[in-house]
Amino acid sequence: MQYRQVCGRRGIRTGLAFVLACAVLCAGCGSKPGRLADIRKRGTLIVLTRNAPTTYYIGRNDLPQGVEYTLATEFAHSLGVKPKFVFKHSVAELLQALANGEGDMIAAGLTRTPQRDRRFDFGPDYQQVTQQVVCRRGGPDPDSVEALAGVDLEVVADSSYVARLQALRKTHPKLHWRVNATDGTEQLLRKVWAGKLDCTVADSDIVAINRRYFPNLVIAFDLSEPQSLAWVVPSGSDDLRRAMDGWMDGYRDSGHLEHLMAHYYGLASVFDYVDTRTYVRRIENVYPDYAGLFLQAADAYDLPPLILAAQAYQESHWNPDAVSSSGVRGMMMLTRNTADALGVKNRLDPAASIRGGARYLARLRHRLGPGIRKQDRIWFALAAYNVGLGHVRDARRLTKRLGKHSGRWADVSKVFPLLSEPRYYRHLPHGYARGLEPVRYVHRIRNYADILRYRLNMVDAPENLAAAPPQ
CATH class of the missing domain: 3.40.190.10 (Periplasmic binding protein-like II)
Structure with missing residues (x-):
């Protein structure tokens, strides 16, 4: 209103500066x-x-x-x-x-x-999700809409969950719930996990991500058929x-x-309640003893410290005395030959093992050669750590032969399992490989790293993420 009045008086004031000012103001009109x-x-x-x-x-x-x-x-x-x-x-x-x-x-x-x-x-x-009733392990366990009448249920205000519950109440009049106008879905899931709330409703994509951080969450049942997510614009x-x-x-x-969804949600399927619960306990009780060693080694070889820590957990569960039947041992499970090549004299020394493993991972990353996306080089290096550099190169060759992007981990990880099929590995320089193994290896490390990152960044958390589920 103010700039309209000013622009309306421009016939009275003819100064050039004023005309230019009006032009700037009116540029936003409409x-x-x-x-x-x-x-x-x-x-x-x-x-x-x-x-x-x-x-x-x-x-x-x-x-x-x-x-x-x-x-x-x-x-x-x-x-x-x-x-x-x-x-x-x-x-x-x-x-x-x-x-x-x-x-x-x-x-x-x-x-x-x-x-x-x-x-x-x-x-x-752009995405299909299902509304799910989410409770906690050891708490109320409703298995139907009728059973929801007996639990403390809270959902996000003005959400599609409210609309679904309102529709269900027409045939289930005893159904009741509270709406929360201040917390988001993630906060309500956290309340369920902490035992402050029996159950809530959340979309399946949100549930899949958060179960990795809060392993005591359980899906009671689906509340809806698949629904579409979409952007919203003014009418x-x-x-x-x-x-x-x-x-x-x-x-x-x-x-x-498809690549985008695989990147963000591919790890969500890697969920094991017992394994995840054990892991978050060890973040509390074991990780602090070695955090400084991971940081020092990662800094020395320009590696992501949480990825290095997650790899060590995948290798040994952060046990410096770990020994396998194949002869690898220590925190980073180095072979005798690899340890000798890296100058590691005592594989059971956690500092030496971590530093040696970091040096070996960095060396593999360097030897991968060109053509790999910068953000994906660490995944290829981890795969090489697990299955060998030769098989990684074979997987890339096969990926390119099949018309996919040989420098993108999302593409190569889909092709890798084919290295165990004769019709493919017979035509590759390094032959047969358990191709699914490095894919799972990388997926689990990414999953562990994400959980570790989340746990270290948590604020106002309950006393222990790994606490036993409320009884």
């Missing part, structure tokens, strides 16, 4: 979030999201990561603009912010619901929605969407 022309004119795509493991978070090297971050960033670049992320704490805040014109779109893992369809438009679907944003549809079709057809 700007509307969600309108493609305005997005390109301002040079930014304003993305409303949440800070959470499935959306946007700061990962390795203090760089942003997450499915929604990656997708929205790629889409913004396709428009020739930069993404600007605006964070909200809850679904309700996200929807209200979009209604208030604070952003061009919501990228936060939201499902389509009739209520949201009446207020906003949706972009293309009437037809040009923006069409641009999203076209871009997502190309992103999916190129295989990039």
Whole structure:
């Protein structure tokens, strides 16, 4: 209102500076979030999201990561603009912010619901999830909607979970729950794990990620059929929605969407309750004794310290006296020949073993040669540590022969198991290999590293992540 009044008096004041000022002010007149022309004119795509493991978070090297971050960033670049992320704490805040014109779109893992369809438009679907009732091991164990009437159930306010529960209550009038307008789904899962809440409802992708950090969480049953996740845009944003549809079709057809989901959710399937619970206990009780050695060795050979620590756990469960039937031993399970080549005189000395293992891993990384994506070189090096450099090179050859990207771990890991099939390994220089083994090896190390990173970064945690489940 103020700049309209000023611009209306420009006939009275004819100074050049004033005219230029009015031009700047009026350039913003009529700007509307969600309108493609305005997005390109301002040079930014304003993305409303949440800070959470499935959306946007700061990962390795203090760089942003997450499915929604990656997708929205790629889409913004396709428009020739930069993404600007605006964070909200809850679904309700996200929807209200979009209604208030604070952003061009919501990228936060939201499902389509009739209520949201009446207020906003949706972009293309990009992921299928199922609503799941999640409780804790040793606590209430409902196996049906009827059984939910007897548990303390709390869900996120203004979520698709509320809409689903409201629909179910029409046929199950005893069903009751509380809504939480301040906490997100991840926070409610943490309350369940800590014994402060019986159960909650969460999408399957969120559950899969968080069970790795909170191993006492259990899936009671599915509350819904599979549902689609999609971006949300202001009603009437037809040009923006069409641009999203076209871009997502190309992103999916190129295989990039599949690679993205494999990168973020591939490890979620690597879940073993007993193993994970043992691991988080050892993070508390054993890891501090060796953390300094991992940091020193990683720094000496330019390796990610948490990856090195996770590899040591995979090799020996952080047992410096570990010995296998094949003769490898120590924290990093070095062979006698490898230890001699690395100058490790006592494989049972944890400092010497860790430093030797780090040196060997760094050497393998260097010997991989060119053509591998920088962010993937550590995975190839770990695979070589497990199965040998020759088999890694064979897997890359076969990957290229099959028309896939030989420098991308996501592609090579799918081809690696073929090294155990005669029709493939007969034509490779190094022959047969247990090809699935290095894939599992790398997956487990990545999983251990992620859990370790999360555990070390936890704030206001209950007294012990590895505590026995409440009885």
